[in-house]
Amino acid sequence: MAKSKRDQMIDMAVLAPLDWVDERTGAVRGTKWFLFRNVPRDISWMQTLGSAALTAFIVQALTGAILAMYYKPSSEIDPLTGNPIAYTSIQAITDELTLGWLVRGTHRWGASVFIILLFLHMGRVFLFGAYKYPRELQWITGVLILVMGMLMGFTGYLLPWDQTAYWATVVGINLNGTAPFAGPWLAQFLASGPEIGSDTLPKWYALHMLLIPGALIALIGIHIYLVTRLGVSSPPWSKEAAGRERTAVEPTGARAGLVRGSGGD
Amino acid sequence: MSDTSHDTPHVPGPSLWPIAFAIGVACLLLGLVISWIVAAIGAVIAVAFGFLWARDVTRDVRDEVPAIEPETRAVADQASATTTRAVATEQSLPAYTRSRFLEASTLGVGAAIGAIITLPVLGFTVLPSFTNLEEDEADLGPIENFPEGEYVIASFLANASAGEVSRRTTFVRNNGTTEAGEPSFTILYSRCVHLGCPVQPNGPIDEENTTQVDGVELRPVLAQSFGCPCHGGLYDAEGNRQAGPPVRSLDRMTFSIKNGRLVLGELYAVGNVSGTGANAAISRYPWSVPGTHVDGVEAWLYPIVPSQVTG
Numbered sequence: 001m002a003k004s005k006r007d008q009m010i011d012m013a014v015l016a017p018l019d020w021v022d023e024r025t026g027a028v029r030g031t032k033w034f035l036f037r038n039v040p041r042d043i044s045w046m047q048t049l050g051s052a053a054l055t056a057f058i059v060q061a062l063t064g065a066i067l068a069m070y071y072k073p074s075s076e077i078d079p080l081t082g083n084p085i086a087y088t089s090i091q092a093i094t095d096e097l098t099l100g101w102l103v104r105g106t107h108r109w110g111a112s113v114f115i116i117l118l119f120l121h122m123g124r125v126f127l128f129g130a131y132k133y134p135r136e137l138q139w140i141t142g143v144l145i146l147v148m149g150m151l152m153g154f155t156g157y158l159l160p161w162d163q164t165a166y167w168a169t170v171v172g173i174n175l176n177g178t179a180p181f182a183g184p185w186l187a188q189f190l191a192s193g194p195e196i197g198s199d200t201l202p203k204w205y206a207l208h209m210l211l212i213p214g215a216l217i218a219l220i221g222i223h224i225y226l227v228t229r230l231g232v233s234s235p236p237w238s239k240e241a242a243g244r245e246r247t248a249v250e251p252t253g254a255r256a257g258l259v260r261g262s263g264g265d
Numbered sequence: 266m267s268d269t270s271h272d273t274p275h276v277p278g279p280s281l282w283p284i285a286f287a288i289g290v291a292c293l294l295l296g297l298v299i300s301w302i303v304a305a306i307g308a309v310i311a312v313a314f315g316f317l318w319a320r321d322v323t324r325d326v327r328d329e330v331p332a333i334e335p336e337t338r339a340v341a342d343q344a345s346a347t348t349t350r351a352v353a354t355e356q357s358l359p360a361y362t363r364s365r366f367l368e369a370s371t372l373g374v375g376a377a378i379g380a381i382i383t384l385p386v387l388g389f390t391v392l393p394s395f396t397n398l399e400e401d402e403a404d405l406g407p408i409e410n411f412p413e414g415e416y417v418i419a420s421f422l423a424n425a426s427a428g429e430v431s432r433r434t435t436f437v438r439n440n441g442t443t444e445a446g447e448p449s450f451t452i453l454y455s456r457c458v459h460l461g462c463p464v465q466p467n468g469p470i471d472e473e474n475t476t477q478v479d480g481v482e483l484r485p486v487l488a489q490s491f492g493c494p495c496h497g498g499l500y501d502a503e504g505n506r507q508a509g510p511p512v513r514s515l516d517r518m519t520f521s522i523k524n525g526r527l528v529l530g531e532l533y534a535v536g537n538v539s540g541t542g543a544n545a546a547i548s549r550y551p552w553s554v555p556g557t558h559v560d561g562v563e564a565w566l567y568p569i570v571p572s573q574v575t576g
Contacts, residue, residue, distance in 0.1 A: 084430075170461040173461070174556050175460060177555065177557060180566040184570040185570075185571055188395060188571045195456075198427040199393070200430075
C-alpha cells in the first residue's frame, strides 16, 4: 500500500533523522533499552521511591547551580555591612534577589527531602529483600550514594556562615577528630589547620559543589545502569518469582580475553 | 634481482633503543627549561641511543645476506616434518611477545603519567592544612591590665591577614608570682575540649572596664567556673572538668613577658591540673583536637597527632 503524502512527510521530518542518529550512535536503541522495560505486574508506588530520590537530586543540582551564581564563599568582612561576605551574599539571595528566597528555600528543604527519600528507598529495598542476588552491587552503590548525600549535607551546612553553621561545623569536624589514629589528621584536613580559618569556607564550597556532586553523579549513573540491566524486583508477596535463577558461572565466560591466562586466549 | 621479499612489508627487528632515545630527547627539552646540565645529559643520551637505534635498524641492509641452504627433505616425510616444524615454531616463539611488551608499556607509562600528575595535586590538596601554620604573636598589652586573682576575657586575632575568622578567646588570670619569684599567669583557651564549642565564664562581665587596644579586647569577669553551652561541659577555675562530657582539662597557652607586656605563646593540651594558681602542677601534652584523650589508656588511640609533627 502506497504511503500517503502525510506519512511520507512524517518519515522525512521525524523518522529519517532518528534513523540517521541511531545508525551513528545507537542512541534510539539505547533509549528504548533504558525506558521501555518490562516490570513485574504487581509493583506499586513503593517502587517509585528511587525515582523520587533521583528527582530530588536533580532539583538539588539545578537549584544549587543557580545559587552558585550569587553565593560568594569568602569569610572576609564586607565593609558595607560589617558581616562576612558569604553571610552577606546569603542575605542578598534571601531578601533582595527576585525569587531568591524560593530557590534557596527549595535547596535548603530539598536537601532534607533528598536524605529522607534515600532512607525510605533504602528501607523499601531492605524490607522487600530487593538487595538479594543479583542486585547486591545496587545495594552497595546505594549505600555509597547515601554516604555522599550525607557528606553533601555536612559540607552544605557551613556555607551560610552564620553562628549555627559555624559552631555546628566545629562540632562536626571535632567529632571526626575523635576517630582513633587518623581522626586528628582528618579534622585538621577538614578545618584547613588546627582551627577553622579563611581557607575552610572555599574548601568546603568546592567539596560541596564540585567534588562530592561529581562522585554522586557517577554513583547514581552506575546505580541506574544496574537497575536498567537487572530490572525491578517483584514484592515478596508476589506470585511471580522475585529473583532470578542463578545461572551457572562459566569458568572462562565473560572474562576471556580481558585477563591474561583466564581462558579464551 | 627479482626476489619476492617486496611482497611483504619490510619490518625492522624489535629494538629497545627508541625508548632510551625518547628519554634523551625529553631530558634535552626539559633541560632547555631547567638547566644546561640536564640538557647536555639529555643530548648525550639522545645521540648515543640514536646511534645504537640506527645501527640496529640498518643491520639488515649493511650485513650481507647469508647463503641459505636449500631444503632437502624426502617427500614422504613432508607431512610429519610439517607437524614437527609447527610444534617447533610454537615452542621457539619468544615468551615475551611484542603485544605483551606494548601492553605492559602502555599500562606502565600510563601509570607513571598518572602518578606524575596526581601526586603533586594530592599533595596540594592535603599539605597546606599541615604546613606553614605560623600565627602572629598575640600581644595582650601591659600586664597591669590583668588584676591579680581575677579572670579577664581576652580576645585577639591569631592571624591579622586572615581577619575576624581567626579571632581567638582566652581566659587570663594573673596569679602573681611563683615561689621562685617568676610571674605566673593562667591562660585557658576558650574552646571546649569536648567538641570545640565556645566555653563561657559563669559570672558577670565587668562591661564598664572593657578595654580595646589594637584588635585585642579585654573584659574582666567575676568567674570561678566555666560552662559550655553546647553539651553542658563544666570546668572549675583551673580548667579541670567538673561535669559533662569533656575528656580532659581546658587547653592552655604558654606566655612570656616582653617589655612589661603579656605575649601569648603556643597552645597545649592539659591532662589534669592539681593545685591552684601559681602553685598548680599541670600535666602538659602536645595540643590535639577537642574530644581526644591526651592521658590514660584512651590516649593510645591517638599515638601521633598533627601538632607533634608540624610543631
